[in-house]
Amino acid sequence: MSEVMKFDVEDGIGVITIDSPPVNALGVNTRRGIAEGLDKAWADKSVKAIVLICAGRTFFAGADISEFGKPPQPPSLPELLEYLETSPVPIVAAIHGTALGGGLETALHCHYRIATPSAKAGLPEVHLGLLPGAGGTQRLPRIIGVPAALEIITSGRHAPAKEALELGVFDALSEEGNLRGDAIAFARKIVAENAPLVRVRDRQDLVEEHRGNTKIFEDFRKKNARRFRGFNAPESIIKCIEAAANLPYEDGVKEERRLFTELHDGVQSQAQRYVFFAERQTSKIPDVPKDTPTRNVKSIGVIGAGTMGGGIAMNFLNTGAPVVLVEQTQEALDRGISVIRRNYENSAKRGRLTAEQVGQRMSLITPSTDYQDLGASDLIIEAVFETMEIKKDVFGKIDQIAKDGAILASNTSYLDLDEIAASTNRPEDVIGLHFFSPANVMPLLEIVRGKKTGKDLINTAMKLAKKIGKTPVLSRVCHGFIANRVMTVRGVQADAMILEGVSPEEIDRVIYEYGFAMGPFRMRDLVGLDVIGRGSNEKTVASELVARDRLGQKKNGGYYDYDENRNATLSPIAMDIIREVAADKGIKQAPNATEEDIVARLLYPVVNEGARILDEGVAIRGSDIDIACIKGYNWPVYRGGPMFWADTVGLDRIVSKLNGLAEAYGDAFAPSPFLVKLAKEGKRLSEVST
C-alpha cells in the first residue's frame, strides 16, 4: 500500500490524492502511488471519472531531481504517464501551487486541467540543463502553439494561472481554496455531458501549421543567441519543438528522449543540478539551526549614500521597509537620493514599476546628515569609504546611538570585521553584510561572521537575505571574504600575463569563451579604472591608464577604445603602456600562451585559493564557494562554479599544472596542501564540508 497516496470515491468520482512533502516531487514512491491509485480507480466500476490532486503546498513540482544520475527505478515517469493516458475514464488534474516540469507533463497527460487562480505552470528543466523529458516538448506546442512553446520552454518561466488559462494549458479555474470541490464538480460535468477523452497527443492543428517551416526556428535562434550562448539545453529544446512540428507524435517523443538522455548525461546538466541543490544548502549552517532565535528587522538605517549605500537601501525599500539614509554632507546625500530616484524612474520607463510605486518607495526614505536619526533603526548598514579608521569612527558613533538589540552591519569588502566590531561595546551585535555591485541587482549576499557575532544575527541575516531576494553565503573573516578573495587572483594573473606579452584581447576572448559575460579587461573598462585601482600606489597598467585620463568606457576608453556603439578595439595607447610597464619591471615579452595556458593560468589559482579558503574554514562548504562565484561574479552556471569545474577537470591534473606554474613563476602558484590531499585521496572539492 502506498504511503503517499490516498484514494476515495465521491459521488462516482475517484479522487487520487498524493501527499509527498515538501513539493510532491515525482520520485519512485510517488510514481508507484499514482499507478496504484489508477489501478484502484479503474477497478471500481462505480468510478466514472478521476481527479488527480496533491496535498500540501503544491501540485507535483517535477521529477525528483535527486534521482537523476542514479539507477532508474520503475516505473519511469514516461512509462507511468503512458499508462495514465490509457485510462478508460477521463482524468482531471487539479492543480494548486506550481505544476512544474514532470508535474506539468503529468497534467498534460490528463484529459482536463483545472487550477486555482494562484497556481502557476511551467517547464523549468532548462534551468537544470535539461529539457522536458516526459512528453512536454511534444505536448505543450500542441496546445499553445509553436511560438509560445518555444518561449515558455526555453525560458523555463512559470506562467500564472490566468495566462495558462488563456493559452489553453488550463481548461478552467477553481475558486481559491475550493480546488477539490470544484475539480469534482468539473469531473461530474464532463461525465454528465459525455465529454470526450481529450488526448493532447492527438491535437495536430497548431503543430501542423509550422510543418516544414525552418524560418520560425532560425529566427528564434538568432533572436536569442546572446541569452543561449554556451548553454546546450536551449538548442536541444528547439530541436524537439521542431520535431513536434515535423514528426508524428511517437517519433517526436523518441527524439525528445534521445536529446533528454544526451543532456542528462552531459556535464552541463550535472553542473546545473548540482547548483540547484547547492543554492538551497547555503542557508543551512551546522551550528545555527533553523530554530535559532531571530531579531525583528522592520526599519533600516544605511550610512553612506554612494555606489553601494544607494543600492543597499533600494533592496529594503523594495520590500516596503522604511530606510533612514545618512550621509556626511547634504550634497552627497542629495546626489545619492537622486541616483536612487533615477534608478526607479528607469524601471518605471521599462514598465517594471508604476509611477505610484516609484513615489511610494521614495517616500519610505528619510534622508539625513544626522547620525541621531539612526536611533530607532533595527538594522544599521554601514557603506562608507573602505578605510579602517573611518569605519571604526562610524561604528564608535553608532554604538552610542543605536538602540539595544539593533544589528550593526558593515558592507566592507576587505577589512577585518573583528577590528571594526571591537570599536563598539557590543561586538556580538556586529555582522558583515557584503553586497555586490550593483547592490540592487546582484543576487549574492555574503554574510560575514566575526569571532563574536551572535548566532541569532546570523539566522536573522539568512532570513533577511531571502526576503530581499538574495542568496546568502556565510563567510568567516579574512581579507576579501569568499568571492572577492578567490576572484582577485584571476585579476592578478591577467595583469601578469599582459605584461608577459599576451594581449588583453586574447585573454578577454578566452574568458568569454569559457562562459563569462566578459573578460577581466572589458570588465574593468566597464566598471571604471579609477574605481578598480583605488587605494594603491603601485605603478600598474591600470594606474598609467588613469594617469592619462583613460578611465574606461565612461571616459576616453581604457584598455580598449570605444566607438559610439560601444564596439571595442584594443587601444594602441594601452599596448604602449603595457610595453612600458613591462620594461620598467624588467619583464620579457613572449606572447606564446595557448588558450589552455590562459585558462589554467587565470582559473587554476582561483581553484587553489578556494581550497585554501576551505582549509581555513572561511567557507563551510565547497559548494558555497561555487554559489558565491556564480551569484557574485557571474561564473557560468553550466560550469558549476570553480570547485565543481575543478572536479570535472580532475584535481590531479590541476595540482600537477600548479606545480609546473610554481616552477616557472614562483611559489604563489604552489598548490595548497589541502588541494594536494584531496587529489591524492580522490575526493571532490565541491563535496567538501568543513
Ligand code: 3HC
Ligand atoms: N526534486 C527534488 N527535490 C526538490 C524538487 C525536485 N523537483 N523541487 C524542490 N525540491 C526540494 C528542495 O531541494 C528543497 O529541499 P530542502 O528543503 O531539503 O532544501 C525543498 O524541496 C523545498 O524547495 P524550495 O526551497 O525550492 O521551496 P520553494 O517553496 O522556495 O520553491 C519550487 C518550490 C518552486 C517547487 C522550487 O523548489 C522549484 O523550482 N523546484 C524545482 C522545479 C523543477 O525544476 N522541476 C523540474 C524538474 S526536472 C523534470 O521534471 C524532468 C522531467 O521533464 C522528466
Ligand code: NAI
Ligand atoms: P562610494 O565612495 O561610492 O560611497 C561612499 C559614501 O560614503 C560617499 O558618498 C561618502 O560621502 C560617504 N561617507 C564617507 N564617510 C562617511 C561618514 N563618516 N558618514 C556618512 N557617510 C560617509 O563607495 P562605495 O563604492 O559605495 O563603497 C562603500 C563601501 O562598500 C566600501 O566599504 C566598499 O569597500 C564596499 N563595497 C564596494 C563595492 C563596489 O563595487 N563599489 C562592492 C562591495 C562592497
